[in-house]
Amino acid sequence: xxxxxxxxxxxxxxxxxxxxxxxxxxxxxxxxxxxxxxxxxxxxxxxxxxxxxxxxxxxxxxxxxxxxxxxxxxxxxxxxxxxxxxxxxxxxxxxxxxxxxxxxxxxxxxxxxxxxxxxxxxxxxxxxxxxxxxxxxxxxxxxxxxxxxxxxxxxxxxxxxxxxxxxxxxxxxxxxxxxxxxxxxxxxxxxxxxxxxxxxxxxxxxxxxxxxxxxxxxxxxxxxxxxxxxxxxxxxxxxxxxxxxxxxxxxxxxxxxxxxxxxxxx
Amino acid sequence: xxxxxxxxxxxxxxxxxxxxxxxxxxxxxxxxxxxxxxxxxxxxxxxxxxxxxxxxxxxxxxxxxxxxxxxxxxxxxxxxxxxxxxxxxxxxxxxxxxxxxxxxxxxxxxxxxxxxxxxxxxxxxxxxxxxxxxxxxxxxxxxxxxxxxxxxxxxxxxxxxxxxxxxxxxxxxxxxxxxxxxxxxxxxxxxxxxxxxxxxxxxxxxxxxxxxxxxxxxxxxxxxxxxxxxxxxxxxxxxxxxxxxxxxxxxxxxxxxxxxxxxxxxxxxx
Numbered sequence: 327x328x329x330x331x332x333x334x335x336x337x338x339x340x341x342x343x344x345x346x347x348x349x350x351x352x353x354x355x356x357x358x359x360x361x362x363x364x365x366x367x368x369x370x371x372x373x374x375x376x377x378x379x380x381x382x383x384x385x386x387x388x389x390x391x392x393x394x395x396x397x398x399x400x401x402x403x404x405x406x407x408x409x410x411x412x413x414x415x416x417x418x419x420x421x422x423x424x425x426x427x428x429x430x431x432x433x434x435x436x437x438x439x440x441x442x443x444x445x446x447x448x449x450x451x452x453x454x455x456x457x458x459x460x461x462x463x464x465x466x467x468x469x470x471x472x473x474x475x476x477x478x479x480x481x482x483x484x485x486x487x488x489x490x491x492x493x494x495x496x497x498x499x500x501x502x503x504x505x506x507x508x509x510x511x512x513x514x515x516x517x518x519x520x521x522x523x524x525x526x527x528x529x530x531x532x533x534x535x536x537x538x539x540x541x542x543x544x545x546x547x548x549x550x551x552x553x554x555x556x557x558x559x560x561x562x563x564x565x566x567x568x569x570x571x572x573x574x575x576x577x578x579x580x581x582x583x584x585x586x587x588x589x590x591x592x
Numbered sequence: 593x594x595x596x597x598x599x600x601x602x603x604x605x606x607x608x609x610x611x612x613x614x615x616x617x618x619x620x621x622x623x624x625x626x627x628x629x630x631x632x633x634x635x636x637x638x639x640x641x642x643x644x645x646x647x648x649x650x651x652x653x654x655x656x657x658x659x660x661x662x663x664x665x666x667x668x669x670x671x672x673x674x675x676x677x678x679x680x681x682x683x684x685x686x687x688x689x690x691x692x693x694x695x696x697x698x699x700x701x702x703x704x705x706x707x708x709x710x711x712x713x714x715x716x717x718x719x720x721x722x723x724x725x726x727x728x729x730x731x732x733x734x735x736x737x738x739x740x741x742x743x744x745x746x747x748x749x750x751x752x753x754x755x756x757x758x759x760x761x762x763x764x765x766x767x768x769x770x771x772x773x774x775x776x777x778x779x780x781x782x783x784x785x786x787x788x789x790x791x792x793x794x795x796x797x798x799x800x801x802x803x804x805x806x807x808x809x810x811x812x813x814x815x816x817x818x819x820x821x822x823x824x825x826x827x828x829x830x831x832x833x834x835x836x837x838x839x840x841x842x843x844x845x846x847x848x849x850x851x852x853x854x855x856x857x858x859x860x861x862x
């Protein structure tokens with residue numbers, strides 16, 4: 327491996343910061359629409375307008391006082407998943423197959439793990455930006471219980487995003503044909519968005535489907551986000567959800583380094 | 593030498609009829625998707641999943657809406673909206689992303705035009721392909737609606753041609769806009785147009801949710817006309833007013849196709 331001649335530092339990934347910063351300076355305009363306007367439109371359409379037709383339920387759905395309060399945390403979590411997946415699908419394929427940026431990076435003293443950490447780090451940074459913007463825009467709608475809760479919501483988005491970005495990075499790094507992404511979008515992203523308790527309580531699903539939905543990683547994130555937003559968090563469930571997402575992210579990073587090493591070195 | 597010159601002398605000057613020229617492009621697209629059949633197949637899943645999630649999951653929270661003076665359950669209300677919206681999304685996807693790739697990167701149309709085919713043949717071929725593909729998805733979606741008991745009238749048979757009409761209207765406009773695209777970044781503008789249409793065209797809730805002046809605006813948008821048309825057909829409330837939507841979408845498609853032929857000629861032949 328190329329890095330063996332140099333003294334590897336755990337912070338080597340920082341050296342790629344200027345690459346990602348330059349890239350983002352050129353492409354941020356496009357991300358404004360997807361990460362800011364789209365969720366706002368969804369919130370207005372589904373939360374405010376459709377929510378106006380939702381009749382007050384006697385048992386409040388998961389502690390929310392209105393449909394808007396219920397749906398906003400769900401939408402934020404779903405959006406974080408989508409942003410995360412977006413950052414590690416076509417960009418990874420571009421850097422491996424079309425522009426071959428990774429190969430030139432690997433020719434420097436940087437290690438494979440640095441490339442992975444830098445790429446995922448950038449994804450987390452973008453998640454932070456979108457989550458903060460989303461939270462600030464929606465705070466006036468009265469959907470957050472407290473300021474501390476809103477900060478918790480943002481932090482949850484980073485972990486949730488990483489839990490998706492890391493395993494899918496591994497998949498993308500091993501993939502030879504971009505058609506595989508269409509399957510990720512259609513068979514993973516959309517069903518998760520629609521059936522992970524973002525738009526309606528999971529108890530509305532038939533029992534077997536509800537059981538499946540409860541183990542989906544997005545439900546863990548939706549549930550966490552909702553607890554922090556509504557101020558209904560309890561230590562037990564919070565710890566379980568967090569542990570689930572941390573394990574998913576850690577396994578994902580490990581798999582990513584392995585997949586990218588195979589692609590670049592051998 | 594005989595091998596090199598033989599095909600040139602044999603085929604020179606042979607004219608293709610419009611139908612044959614369209615057919616060649618359709619056959620080419622068919623050959624491409626033979627290798628990506630799973631992509632083709634899963635295309636119909638998206639609206640069905642939306643129907644199950646929003647229609648049934650959210651439907652338990654909403655009591656139902658008035659359609660033409662009759663109250664219908666929420667799933668009945670949403671399903672035709674999904675049908676129309678997916679007809680729009682499918683046509684837009686096929687005639688924007690796919691066409692842009694072929695136009696700018698693959699240089700497919702440059703190759704087509706070096707044969708005895710014209711830019712009108714390209715426009716007709718691509719839009720017909722988008723319609724065929726959309727038609728298959730719409731038919732599958734209608735069968736799902738039927739199976740879930742969301743179809744209440746024989747008029748629903750006409751919902752398939754209605755979906756094709758929506759595809760024609762949006763496919764024409766989508767491909768016309770594609771001829772002005774400079775880079776992938778420009779596609780944000782397409783999303784900027786289709787997402788509000790998808791969310792606010794009485795797909796998920798009736799226009800009565802808007803203030804009066806905004807209702808007028810919404811009623812003039814093409815997807816709203818499509819949604820209303822599909823809803824009238826599946827609930828069996830067809831009237832003479834339905835013809836407004838039909839003519840509207842038809843005109844949109846014809847104008848779009850005309851623009852595409854002209855623009856492609858400007859881009860590729862001059």
